[in-house]
Amino acid sequence: MRKIKEFVIEKLILVCGLASIFFVILIFLFLTKEGLSVFKSVSPFNFLFGKSWYPISEPPQLGILPLILGSLLVTLGAAIISIPIGVACAVYIAEIAPLKIKEILKAGIELLAAIPSVVLGFIGMVTLVPWVKTTFHLPTGLTALSGSIILAFMAMPTIVSIAEDALYSVPKSYKEGAFALGATHWQTIYRVLLPAASSGIVAAVMLGIGRVIGETMAVMMITGNAAVIPQSILVPVRTLTATIAAEMGEAVVGSEHYFALFAIGIVLFIISFIINVTADLFLHKRH
Amino acid sequence: MFKKGLFILALLIFTVPAFAGKDKNSIQIKGSDTMVNLGQAWAEKYMEKNPGDFVAVTGGGSGTGLSSLISGTCDIAMSSRNIKDKEISLAEQKGIDPFEIKVALDGLAVVVNPANPVSKLTVEQLAGIFTGSITNWKEVGGKDGKIVILSREVNSGTHVYFKEHVLRKGNANGREEFAPGALLLSSSQAIADEVAGNSATIGYYGMGYISSKQKPVAIAKDAKSEYVNPSIENVLSGKYPISRPLFLYTNGEPQGLIRKFVDYALSKEGQDIVVKTDFVPIKK
Numbered sequence: 001m002r003k004i005k006e007f008v009i010e011k012l013i014l015v016c017g018l019a020s021i022f023f024v025i026l027i028f029l030f031l032t033k034e035g036l037s038v039f040k041s042v043s044p045f046n047f048l049f050g051k052s053w054y055p056i057s058e059p060p061q062l063g064i065l066p067l068i069l070g071s072l073l074v075t076l077g078a079a080i081i082s083i084p085i086g087v088a089c090a091v092y093i094a095e096i097a098p099l100k101i102k103e104i105l106k107a108g109i110e111l112l113a114a115i116p117s118v119v120l121g122f123i124g125m126v127t128l129v130p131w132v133k134t135t136f137h138l139p140t141g142l143t144a145l146s147g148s149i150i151l152a153f154m155a156m157p158t159i160v161s162i163a164e165d166a167l168y169s170v171p172k173s174y175k176e177g178a179f180a181l182g183a184t185h186w187q188t189i190y191r192v193l194l195p196a197a198s199s200g201i202v203a204a205v206m207l208g209i210g211r212v213i214g215e216t217m218a219v220m221m222i223t224g225n226a227a228v229i230p231q232s233i234l235v236p237v238r239t240l241t242a243t244i245a246a247e248m249g250e251a252v253v254g255s256e257h258y259f260a261l262f263a264i265g266i267v268l269f270i271i272s273f274i275i276n277v278t279a280d281l282f283l284h285k286r287h
Numbered sequence: 288m289f290k291k292g293l294f295i296l297a298l299l300i301f302t303v304p305a306f307a308g309k310d311k312n313s314i315q316i317k318g319s320d321t322m323v324n325l326g327q328a329w330a331e332k333y334m335e336k337n338p339g340d341f342v343a344v345t346g347g348g349s350g351t352g353l354s355s356l357i358s359g360t361c362d363i364a365m366s367s368r369n370i371k372d373k374e375i376s377l378a379e380q381k382g383i384d385p386f387e388i389k390v391a392l393d394g395l396a397v398v399v400n401p402a403n404p405v406s407k408l409t410v411e412q413l414a415g416i417f418t419g420s421i422t423n424w425k426e427v428g429g430k431d432g433k434i435v436i437l438s439r440e441v442n443s444g445t446h447v448y449f450k451e452h453v454l455r456k457g458n459a460n461g462r463e464e465f466a467p468g469a470l471l472l473s474s475s476q477a478i479a480d481e482v483a484g485n486s487a488t489i490g491y492y493g494m495g496y497i498s499s500k501q502k503p504v505a506i507a508k509d510a511k512s513e514y515v516n517p518s519i520e521n522v523l524s525g526k527y528p529i530s531r532p533l534f535l536y537t538n539g540e541p542q543g544l545i546r547k548f549v550d551y552a553l554s555k556e557g558q559d560i561v562v563k564t565d566f567v568p569i570k571k
Contacts, residue, residue, distance in 0.1 A: 054464055056441045066467070130484060139433040139487040142470055224470040225440070236470050246440045246473055 031269060035262035038062065042256070047263060053227040053238070055247065055257040062260045066227045068267065070144065070237030071213060073230050074223060077148025078155055078212045083205055085152070086159030090204075093160070094167035095189055106161075113157035121218030124150040129222055136234055142224030144237045150218050155208035162207060166200020167193055199285040206279035210272050216241040240264050313341040314548055318352020318365030321393065321448065322533055325564045326365055332560060333551050340544060356536055357383055362545050364536040367393065367448070384539045390552050392567035394494045394522035394530040395449060398479070398501040400486040405429040407505040407514040410528055413453050416489060419466025424487070436469040437478045437490035445475075449491055453529060475565075491529075494522070495565030522567045533566065 038047065042062050050063015093105050128149060133141030170193050178188040194201070216239075224236025225246065244261050316326050323346040330342035344365075347355075352364035357378045370385050378385050397413060399405060405428055408416075415421035416434055425431045439446040446465075455461025472478050475492035482488045483500035494517050497503050505514035508528045521527040541549045551557050558568035 052467065054441075056447065057464060133485065140435045140470065140481075140485055142481070220473065225472065226468050226470050228467040236468070238471070246471070 028269065031262055031265050034259060035264075035266040036259075038256060038259035038263045042260075047260070048267075051229060053243070055260060060256050060260075062256065064240070064243075064260075064264060064267070066229045067238055067240045067243050067264065069229055070223070070227075071239040071241070071271075073144045073233060073237055074147040074151060074219060074239055075209060075213045077144060077233055078151035079205070079209055081148060081152035082155040082159055082208060082212075086156045086204070086208065087163055087201060089156070089160045090163035090167060090201075091189060091194070094164045095185075095193065109157050109160050112153065113161075117154060117215055117218045118221075120150050120153060121221035124218060124222045132234075138234055140224065140236065142222060142236050143234050144223060144230055145233045147219045147223040147237070147239075148233065150222060151212045151215055154215060154218070155212045158211050159204045159208040162204035163197070163201045166197040166204065169200070170196040199282045203279040203282040206275050206282065210275040210279065213275070214241060214268065214272055216245045220245055240268050244268075312339055312544065313343065314363060314544060315355075315361040316342060316344045316363045316365060316535075317347060317355045317361040318363075319349040319367040319533070320346040321367045321445070322365040322391075325391065325533070325561065325566060328560045328564055329548075329552050329557060332556065333548060336551075337547070340547075342548060353385075353536060356385065356538065357381055359383070359538075362537065363541075363548070366534045366536055367531060369532075369534070370536060386537045386540050388535045388537070388541070388549055388553075389532050389569055390535050390549075391533040391558075391561040391569060392522050392530055393448075393533055394517055394519075394527055394567050395445065395491050396494045396497050396517040397489065397491045397504045397506060397529070398482050398497065399489050399504055400482055400484075401500070401502045402486040403429060403502065405504065406502065407507065409507045409510055409512075410453060410456065411509060413506070414456060414463065417449070417454055417465055417469065418463050419468065432487050435485065435488045436466055437481055437488050438465055438469045438471055439475070439478070439492070440471050440473055445492065448531070449529075452531070453491075493565035494519070494567065495562075519567050523569070530567070532569075 042050070047062055047064060048068070049065050050061065051065055052061040052063050053066060054061040089105070089109070093102055097105060124146060128146050129141035131141070132138065132143060132146050132149075136145075174192050174196055175188055178192045183191065219239050220242035223239065223242065225238045225242055226236040227238040227243075228235070230237045244264055247257070248261050316330070318326075323344060326344040330344050333342055334340060349364075349366040349368050352361065352366055353370060353374050355361040356364035357374065358381070364385075370387065375385060397408065403424070405424060408427060412421065412427050416427070417436055417438070419436075421427060422434055423431065424434055438449070441447075450463070450465065451457065451459070451461075454463040454465065470481075472481065472490075475496045478490040478492055479496050479498065479501060482490050483498075489504075494503075497517070503517050505516045506528050507514045512528075513526075515521050515526045515528065517527055517529075522530045535549060535552065537545055537549065553569075561568045
């Protein structure tokens with residue numbers, strides 16, 4: 001009896017374990033099946049590097065270069081803002097902060113991660129967008145920069161908690177050795193701890209970026225959604241995610257537009273897959 | 288819980304085909320995406336009042352609706368344009384006699400920030416602004432400054448209508464597109480908010496969204512015509528250039544159940560629903 005019970009439970013857990021992989025494969029197959037149909041009407045080159053996105057015109061123009069560049073620009077901006085702040089925050093929490101402040105900071109960062117993106121988007125729309133407009137004397141505050149700033153807030157919790165973890169797992173003897181050689185606290189952090197934890201920090205950054213590039217709601221609300229090739233960070237952009245979210249609802253099932261949106265899904269899938277694999281490689285290098 | 292769900296599912300599976308069939312208590316309505324919300328609102332209230340009747344409303348576009356009427360697969364076609372001669376002759380071949388009923392009007396307001404000195408534009412100027420050939424407010428009598436174009440997302444019927452009737456001026460073979468730099472916002476409310484907060488913007492939406500925080504622009508067909516404000520009166524009289532009638536088409540003069548539904552749409556209550564869904568009623 002016990003043996004049977006054991007066997008059943010074991011197999012059940014196995015099924016649960018395989019389920020996630022199974023779902024990923026199913027999703028990928030579905031995306032591929034629907035998305036690849038678009039290439040019957042537009043070549044992959046024209047799809048990826050076409051400069052105009054007019055999906056409902058006759059004939060539709062399905063070039064997603066402005067969307068890819070929009071996504072990359074917003075992500076790059078968010079990375080530039082969130083990486084220095086996030087890593088510095090992790091260093092402070094892991095190395096410098098007294099226990100009490102450390103606890104408060106960690107709780108605060110967890111709280112930041114818990115804010116729904118639509119709320120951040122809304123706050124950005126009423127506070128950040130007018131500020132960007134007046135500060136940079138722009139015709140509109142719905143720009144890539146506004147998106148980058150809000151997304152930086154979203155990437156920070158991921159970056160801080162994983163980078164802090166990486167710093168924490170650097171063997172204590174490294175630090176003691178550095179102190180024994182007469183290094184100051186800052187020298188120890190800068191010359192010993194950061195290099196020792198570098199692979200973990202890179203992984204933290206990659207996962208933070210992964211979160212940013214897949215984010216939809218907040219960017220849709222504050223980046224203006226204009227499908228132009230951006231010339232600077234102070235102009236409106238349209239991201240891949242926002243395009244899918246905004247247009248999928250009304251795209252006629254089976255139309256070129258519908259397939260094109262799935263193809264955008266494939267592009268996003270590939271981008272986040274690359275980011276996750278890179279993060280994984282760095283994480284495992286550590287061990 | 289699960290069993291209950293299954294039961295309901297089974298019930299649905301068995302009853303839906305019954306409704307879809309040529310039941311004399313059911314009406315099939317099909318057509319214009321612009322009018323789907325209106326049609327559904329009518330259907331809901333109508334079914335509340337007449338519990339025995341069933342009204343199904345689906346979209347697909349005015350053309351789809353009319354071709355379904357012609358092929359006999361729907362009872363009422365919703366259309367945001369007049370039936371074409373080609374469609375009439377096709378219908379005659381099939382022994383269908385399309386009967387036109389005007390049920391509502393659709394007026395689009397073009398709005399700017401109240402601080403913007405520009406208060407009137409011609410359709411020509413609007414087309415220039417929204418296609419991106421006019422980029423500075425100075426060119427249309429305003430202050431020196433870049434024009435920020437606000438548009439609805441491409442999934443919106445309003446977006447399509449504005450493109451066809453303002454940008455392309457009704458020319459079905461037109462090639463004009465919204466300027467790529469136009470900001471695409473996801474709702475009329477989002478456009479209203481952005482216009483209220485930014486003096487460089489210009490946007491458009493159904494007249495229902497106008498408030499004191501935006502200034503509707505008076506529009507003229509061309510430079511010689513008079514400038515007309517978007518108001519229910521001006522849409523009703525046909526003076527306001529960016530408006531269109533919305534129709535229901537039936538096979539011959541409506542009879543029986545179809546007549547009952549059409550009468551409901553034209554009743555005081557039906558026309559109130561027209562106002563609630565941001566269209567202009569044809570009767571006050």
